[in-house]
Amino acid sequence: xxxxxxxxxxxxxxxxxxxxxxxxxxxxxxxxxxxxxxxxxxxxxxxxxxxxxxxxxxxxxxxxxxxxxxxxxxxxxxxxxxxxxxxxxxxxxxxxxxxxxxxxxxxxxxxxxxxxxxxxxxxxxxxxxxxxxxxxxxxxxxxxxxxxxxxxx
Amino acid sequence: xxxxxxxxxxxxxxxxxxxxxxxxxxxxxxxxxxxxxxxxxxxxxxxxxxxxxxxxxxxxxxxxxxxxxxxxxxxxxxxxxxxxxxxxxxxxx
Numbered sequence: 001x002x003x004x005x006x007x008x009x010x011x012x013x014x015x016x017x018x019x020x021x022x023x024x025x026x027x028x029x030x031x032x033x034x035x036x037x038x039x040x041x042x043x044x045x046x047x048x049x050x051x052x053x054x055x056x057x058x059x060x061x062x063x064x065x066x067x068x069x070x071x072x073x074x075x076x077x078x079x080x081x082x083x084x085x086x087x088x089x090x091x092x093x094x095x096x097x098x099x100x101x102x103x104x105x106x107x108x109x110x111x112x113x114x115x116x117x118x119x120x121x122x123x124x125x126x127x128x129x130x131x132x133x134x135x136x137x138x139x140x141x142x143x144x145x146x147x148x149x150x151x152x153x
Numbered sequence: 154x155x156x157x158x159x160x161x162x163x164x165x166x167x168x169x170x171x172x173x174x175x176x177x178x179x180x181x182x183x184x185x186x187x188x189x190x191x192x193x194x195x196x197x198x199x200x201x202x203x204x205x206x207x208x209x210x211x212x213x214x215x216x217x218x219x220x221x222x223x224x225x226x227x228x229x230x231x232x233x234x235x236x237x238x239x240x241x242x243x244x245x246x
Contacts, residue, residue, distance in 0.1 A: 030230055037231045095230045098208045103193030105220045111212060114188040116159065116181035119168040124181060129157055130218050141155040142245045143221065144214045145238055148194050148207040150229065151160030152170065 009069030011056030012076050018049030019080040023087050039091060046084055053077050111146065154213075154242040155179070161186055161206050183207075196229075213241050221245060 022045030029035035029042060057077060060069035105111050115125045129144050156178040160167070167180035189195050189207040196208040211233045213222035222241035224233040 033234050039230075091230075096228045098227065098229060099194075099196055101193045101208065101210070101225055104210065104223070104225060105192060105212060107220050107223060109220050110218050111214050111220055112188075112191050113218075114191065116183050116188060117164050118182075119164045119171055119180050121164050124179065126218065129155060129179070130214065130216060134155060140216065143154045143216060143242060144218075145154055145156045145242065146212040146214065147156060147158045148189060148192070148210045148212075149158060149160050149232075150196075150199070150206050150209060151162040152166055 006064075006068045007066060009056050009060050009067045009073065011052045011059065012069045012073045013056075015049045015052030015054075015056055016076040016080050018045050018052060019083045020049075022046035022049060023083045026087070026090065042087065042091075046087060049080060050084070053080055154245065156238075157181060159183055159188065159207065161189065161200070161204065211238060213238065213245070215245055 022042045025045065026039060026042050029039055035041045053073070053076065056067075056069055057073045059067040060073040064070060111126065113126050115123050118124045126144070129141075131140050133139055134141050157180075158167075158176075158178065159181045161184050162170070162180075162182055163184055164180075164182045167182055170176070171180055183189050186195055186205050186207065189205075192210070192212075194207045194210050195205055197205050199208075200206045209226050209229050209232045211222075211224040212220055215221050221244070222238075224237070226232055
């Protein structure tokens with residue numbers, strides 16, 4: 001029997017690349033609230049990648065006389081599962097490890113006073129923020145929104 | 154309503170961020186996380202090099218400094234959206 005050239009199993013490689021892309025673009029899509037709160041675009045990439053890998057693996061193992069990729073498929077499949085695992089670890093576990101903050105000011109409580117430097121190194125107090133007029137309206141604000149953020153360190 | 158951003162970043166870092174992003178509101182620096190601690194928002198060792206930083210949190214205070222609305226996220230990827238905060242601000246007396 002003549003040995004026929006077996007075809008390149010591109011599904012495996014495309015699937016792996018999709019999985020990598022789904023993982024690597026997490027910081028990118030985290031910049032937009034619509035794709036950040038639930039990272040559905042990343043999930044789509046990962047699902048598409050795994051589907052391609054399953055297809056590729058079925059070809060590699062189901063029709064080995066036609067398609068290559070038994071070894072490559074096993075390696076790429078394992079790597080893709082690791083990527084998926086790392087993704088799920090970050091999205092479902094790591095970013096949710098926040099302190100309890102039980103002592104944070106609650107609704108109805110008065111926010112503790114503070115004095116901190118602004119970007120010009122001028123000290124600014126909470127009471128000044130509450131009472132000094134807004135530049136647009138020249139009246140004191142109806143309220144102050146304190147936004148604590150992680151920063152860039 | 155007056156928005157104020159607070160982090161452990163040095164004033165110079167916040168100044169750069171403000172300039173690059175075009176933010177006009179006040180940025181305050183709490184490098185030793187003293188106020189962050191007082192508000193019980195310290196996320197110990199969570200910074201890029203293991204520094205203590207603030208967990209994301211938003212507080213809307215009325216003119217007398219009383220908290221009217223709070224958002225303490227359970228996932229630091231997920232912060233309050235501008236619409237939420239504007240909606241909360243509309244309810245201020």
